[in-house]
Amino acid sequence: MICVMLSQRLTCRVGRAVSGSAEIIRDLVEGGGSILVIGPPGVGKTTLIREIARILADDQKKRVVIVDTSNEIGGDGDVPHSGIGRARRMQVPNVHLQHNVMIEAVENHMPQTIIIDEIGNRTGSISCQYNRTKGVQLVATAHGITIESIIKNPSLQTLVGGIESVTLGDEEARKRKVQKTILERKGPPSFTCAVEMISKTECRVHHRLDATVDAILAGKSPLFEVRHLDAEVCRKDLEVNNLARSAQPTEEDHAVEAKATIGTTEETKVESDSEEEYYYPKSKKVSSSVSVSKKSYPLYVYTYKIQEADLLQVAAVMGLEEKIDATDDIGCADAILASSYEMKQNPWIRGVAKFHQLPVFVYKSTTMAQMVKAVRMILGMDSFSSVQKQSNRTSSDIEIEDDEPIRKPSLEEIDALEEVRLAIEYIVIPGGEPVELLPRRSEIVARQLELVKSYQLAVKNSGTDSNPRLQILPQKLNKKTSKTSSSFVKYVSPKSSVAGGGGATSVVRLPFLPE
Incomplete structure (x- = not known):
């Protein structure tokens, strides 16, 4: 089958109808779900869907319509190639x-499958x-290496829900x-499952495309199934891979994990200039939000080995x-964004950042x-509280606190704080x-006191030293009152409320507000 496309240049492509090439995903085809086939050029996507069209039309006896955009499935002749079986072909005059x-x-054609x-x-x-939305089974191909590349493509985001x-x-x-x-994810994807073509005999199957997209956007590893096609006996060898794409971590992965990364829920760091640390200049003021100190927008970011379109x-x-x-x-950048692996392989970036006095933001993977x-x-934009640690070297390491709570509150604390809120x-x-x-x-009363102060309301202790309890007053707490209250009683933190050794304990003294 020869496809000829006439435009400014003459292009000839020879298509091959390979019988049995769709056996690797035959169960998905017969299941009735919509399938999105993803892969780079030349991996066999068109050959696969040509065989899928024949299976659905001849074996399943369905009404199949082929939207042949570049005449590569059924050819550009008046009579379509026999490799598509009884499927009906619709040629596209213009892309x-x-x-x-x-x-x-x-x-117009009442198809069951397109x-x-x-x-x-x-x-x-x-x-x-x-x-x-019309209830038609869709089988389509798109250029991309993985589903993540489809998500990053603004033109194809709608295929996975946007x-x-x-x-x-x-x-x-x-x-x-x-x-x-x-x-x-903005909405439901157009396809129920996706197939990532690795080669002509190997693919990755995502049975639930919506769950895969949600996992990728959350920074997690999606579940998929790796399938191999044995060309000699034409059978499927299924390997269920419940791990991520990198199932076996390598030594480089462990080395990268040891560094500070920008993670979804992992601790985030801006590295400084040392053997295992990246540079953050001392001359610039380090704010609590660890941002680039520049008043005018936009801020220019130099991305090393990262596609600018992703950012x-x-x-x-x-x-x-x-x-x-x-x-x-x-030289015109206000910050540098690079992966921890590239920073390890290219230490000269730290020297350039030090010369230009630029902060380096390091991430682990491009999720x-x-x-x-x-x-x-x-x-x-994130209200992080950075802690500057002094090391043996002259460099500084600025750590940013995690988004997760440091300590999970107990049920008693949750109940007490909910009582204050209500x-x-x-x-x-x-x-x-x-x-x-x-x-x-006393420790829980201290937490209640902090919550009441966040509402800018006055409070007093109506209990005893051994049995403290708060009384919330309908009075606004101004700055003068708060300063005066601190002069009466010194507030003791919950960490120092319990005296070490023996059974003797000291009760927290709560601040009393003046009348």
Whole structure:
């Protein structure tokens, strides 16, 4: 089968109808789900869907319509090639009219399955979403190495549901143990499963495309199944791989994990200049948000061995495209963004950063979650409290606290803090009446006192030293009152409330507010 495309140049391609090439995913084809085939050029995607069209049309007796964008499935002759079986072919006169032919196929030909070759633009992706709502089985191909590359492609995001930036509340972010601004899937994907073509005889199968996309956006490793096709006996050898794409960690992976990374829920660091640390200049002021000290926008980031489109896409989804931009001139950059592996292999980056006095932000892998974290760190949007540690060398290492809570509160603490919240929001503020809380342990009373102060309300101790309890007053706590209260009683932290040794304990003295 020869395909000839006439434009400014003459292109001839010879297609091969290989019988049995779709046996590796025959169960997915017969299952009735929509399948997205992903792979680089020349890996056998078109040959695979040509055989899928024949199986569905001849073996399954379905009404199959092929949207042959470049005439590579059925050829460009008046009579389609016999390799597609009884499937009906619809030729596309122009690549830009692919979406019109897809919609026409659903409206006029009543297909049960539509085979689409080479979806490469946004209109084709939207048409797939439209056809999915009509209850038609879709089998399509798209250029990309993995599903993550499809997510990063703005034109093909709709195939996997699209992505959007979501801001969570404090309680929801604490429950999920993630940062407040995350990337989530915008809607259901157009396909139920996806196949990543590694070679003509090997592929990775994602049975649930929606779960895979959610895992990638959350910075986790998706579950997939590796399949091998034995060409001699034409059978499938299934290997269930419940681990990530790197199932066996190498020595380099362990070396990278030992370094500080920018993770979704792992601790984040800005490295300094040493053998295992990256440079952060002393001349610049280190703020609590670890951001680049620049008043004017946009901030220019020099990305080393990173596609600038990935950074700009994340910034666009977050609505920050006017505040951050990428540059290939390190002299004009305000910060450097690189992976920990590249920093290890190329130590000269630290010297260049030191010469230009630029902060270096290091991440572990190019996941969407870590890119969001990096953008927020560079712009100083995350309220981290950095601790500068002095090492034996002259360099400084600035650590940023994790988004996860340091200590998981007990049920008693949660109940006590919820009691304070309900009392303030339902009685003290609306009704203007004082509320006396239940007696608690001194450590929990201290936590209650901090929560009451966050509402800017006055409070007094209505209990005894051995049995403290708070009374919330409907009075606003101003700065003068808070300064005066600190002069009466010295506040003791919960860590020092228990005296070491023996059974003797010292009770925390709570501050009394003046009348």
